[in-house]
Amino acid sequence: MLMLAQNSECTSTLTVARLAQHGGKLIHQYRRRCLSVQEERSLATLRLLPTPTLDRKLQVCSRSFQMLGRTLHGSAACHRAVVQFKLSDIGEGITEVTVKEWYVKEGDRVSQFDSICEVQSDKASVTITSRYDGVVTKLYYDTDDIALVGKPLVDIETESTSDVIQEEDVVETPAMAREEHTHQEIKGLKTQATPAVRRLAMENNIKLSEVVGSGKDGRILKEDILNFLAKQTGAILPPSPFGEIRTPSPAPKPPPLAASLRVLAGKDVTEPLKGFQKAMVKSMMAALSIPHLGLCEQVELSRLVALRAELRTEARGHGLKLSYMPFFIKAASLCLTRFPILNASLDESCQNITYKASHNIGVAMDTSLGLLVPTVKNVQLLSILEVAQELNRLQELGAAGQLGTADLSGGTFSLSNIGSIGGTYAKPVILPPEVAIGALGKIQVLPRFDVSGHVTRAHIMNVSWSADHRIIDGATMCRFSNMWRDFLQNPASMLLHLK
Ligand code: CAO
Numbered sequence: 001m002l003m004l005a006q007n008s009e010c011t012s013t014l015t016v017a018r019l020a021q022h023g024g025k026l027i028h029q030y031r032r033r034c035l036s037v038q039e040e041r042s043l044a045t046l047r048l049l050p051t052p053t054l055d056r057k058l059q060v061c062s063r064s065f066q067m068l069g070r071t072l073h074g075s076a077a078c079h080r081a082v083v084q085f086k087l088s089d090i091g092e093g094i095t096e097v098t099v100k101e102w103y104v105k106e107g108d109r110v111s112q113f114d115s116i117c118e119v120q121s122d123k124a125s126v127t128i129t130s131r132y133d134g135v136v137t138k139l140y141y142d143t144d145d146i147a148l149v150g151k152p153l154v155d156i157e158t159e160s161t162s163d164v165i166q167e168e169d170v171v172e173t174p175a176m177a178r179e180e181h182t183h184q185e186i187k188g189l190k191t192q193a194t195p196a197v198r199r200l201a202m203e204n205n206i207k208l209s210e211v212v213g214s215g216k217d218g219r220i221l222k223e224d225i226l227n228f229l230a231k232q233t234g235a236i237l238p239p240s241p242f243g244e245i246r247t248p249s250p251a252p253k254p255p256p257l258a259a260s261l262r263v264l265a266g267k268d269v270t271e272p273l274k275g276f277q278k279a280m281v282k283s284m285m286a287a288l289s290i291p292h293l294g295l296c297e298q299v300e301l302s303r304l305v306a307l308r309a310e311l312r313t314e315a316r317g318h319g320l321k322l323s324y325m326p327f328f329i330k331a332a333s334l335c336l337t338r339f340p341i342l343n344a345s346l347d348e349s350c351q352n353i354t355y356k357a358s359h360n361i362g363v364a365m366d367t368s369l370g371l372l373v374p375t376v377k378n379v380q381l382l383s384i385l386e387v388a389q390e391l392n393r394l395q396e397l398g399a400a401g402q403l404g405t406a407d408l409s410g411g412t413f414s415l416s417n418i419g420s421i422g423g424t425y426a427k428p429v430i431l432p433p434e435v436a437i438g439a440l441g442k443i444q445v446l447p448r449f450d451v452s453g454h455v456t457r458a459h460i461m462n463v464s465w466s467a468d469h470r471i472i473d474g475a476t477m478c479r480f481s482n483m484w485r486d487f488l489q490n491p492a493s494m495l496l497h498l499k
Contacts, residue, residue, distance in 0.1 A: 083132055084152040085116070094121040095149050098274045099141045104154070108136045111222070113215050116154060119147060122279035124405040125369060134158040144274075193220040200225050276370050286432045293469040294427060295477050299485045301443055301459040307491050315388060325363065325417055326387040327494075328440060331487040333359040333379040334497050336413060339480045343412045345433035346471055353471055362411030362431065363391065366421065367398035373431060374403050375411040383498065419443060419461060428466045435468040436477070438484075 097119035138155035213220035315322035362373040419442035426439035441462035448458035
């Protein structure tokens with residue numbers, strides 16, 4: 001009771017307007033809940049029932065109330081400041097991005113980790129999230145504008161304490177987010193939360209491992225702590241005032257209909273190259289400087305077709321789609337172990353070759369944003385099922401237009417399965433700094449002679465290899481191709497080499 005009285009005193013120092021704005025409803029509900037626990041306690045005492053549970057509830061309730069009082073009191077005391085939220089360095093030499101979509105408008109409230117906008121660099125699509133609680137007062141760009149790294153993106157009028165204001169602006173991709181926030185190892189699991197959220201949890205004796213994070217990648221937010229407390233006390237929290245702009249996952253982007261419609265209407269349309277198109281220009285111009293060696297081969301995949309049919313049900317049991325790609329990728333990795341020069345890079349002055357230890361196999365992917373090449377990392381360490389799992393993940397991200405820089409960089413060798421769309425032959429272009437790539441055509445049922453000279457049905461796929469002829473000769477490419485073909489024609493033989 002004494003604690004409640006102190007807290008009531010504390011809240012009375014807040015102005016009515018502030019209360020309305022910052023959670024008067026919340027306080028009211030907590031107060032009501034705490035009082036009802038108190039009433040429950042009195043009733044229990046009257047009925048001579050044991051009260052330890054109620055006492056605990058009351059303690060927890062008081063703690064939450066104290067915490068709320070502190071938070072709101074702090075808010076009342078702090079001054080408002082406008083923070084210019086700048087677009088930070090995304091890395092990889094990126095200096096500008098295209099603003100694809102705003103998730104906020106001027107006047108919207110944001111809290112930490114709310115998505116502000118989606119931008120597209122020439123390497124990846126990146127979600128920018130807020131590090132501040134406050135109100136967005138200015139957007140510096142319109143959709144489709146080019147935003148410059150280091151320049152202001154939005155202004156946010158903050159209502160937080162000064163230690164938050166001093167924090168650096170943040171640009172976040174799913175992968176970078178993991179580095180940006182502090183981690184806590186708990187029984188092999190990592191919990192993600194900002195120091196402020198951790199402090200809140202600590203002050204209320206809450207173990208982060210017991211809280212389910214509702215932020216991106218399971219990150220624990222301030223609200224999760226409040227909800228956790230509410231569950232302990234039985235209080236009902238009001239809906240988040242920031243709920244309407246919480247982390248929207250961008251829907252697959254429709255094709256740019258406007259331009260094509262205008263073309264259909266008989267008008268020429270000229271528009272600037274942006275994002276991934278720009279990146280394609282850059283990497284393909286760089287590829288032009290590579291003398292390409294080409295080699296084509298036919299692969300008889302009847303055994304693989306039968307094997308996949310057998311294994312896909314089991315993969316489905318693991319919640320995975322098992323296509324042919326994981327076999328193609330794993331076979332390529334086994335061959336790269338034998339032919340490391342195909343998993344290498346040549347420096348710009350053509351003086352040094354670097355043989356890469358990791359087999360990071362890029363997979364050309366037809367995504368909602370166009371052609372991208374995410375990489376399955378360290379294939380040499382993965383089982384076929386693990387490759388399938390990673391490919392499934394990348395495909396899901398690709399379909400949602402959410403592939404980040406980490407998934408799109410670091411490739412050491414590539415495969416392009418144009419056959420999944422229906423192409424029979426292709427002439428793949430090497431993606432520098434890689435030195436080789438394979439294009440896979442569609443698997444067709446065609447007549448072939450068996451060993452006794454009888455015509456049989458066979459599943460045939462064309463594969464076309466391109467290699468950097470400055471460092472790779474035709475014989476090496478051909479031996480690699482033979483080995484890859486043999487693994488897939490007799491997939492059981494891969495077993496002997498799997499670790
Ligand atoms: N021949 C016949 N069928 C094929 C096939 C092929 N070469 N490749 C895939 N398939 C089948 C799959 O087995 C799957 O069938 P089921 O539903 O029966 O399993 C179906 O086609 C769809 O496969 P998928 O495309 O979802 O998955 P995947 O692992 O085979 O391919 C990916 C993944 C990312 C390579 C593919 O989706 C893709 O984007 N391909 C286009 C690549 C591209 O654009 N290349 C050009 C680059 S240069 O501009």
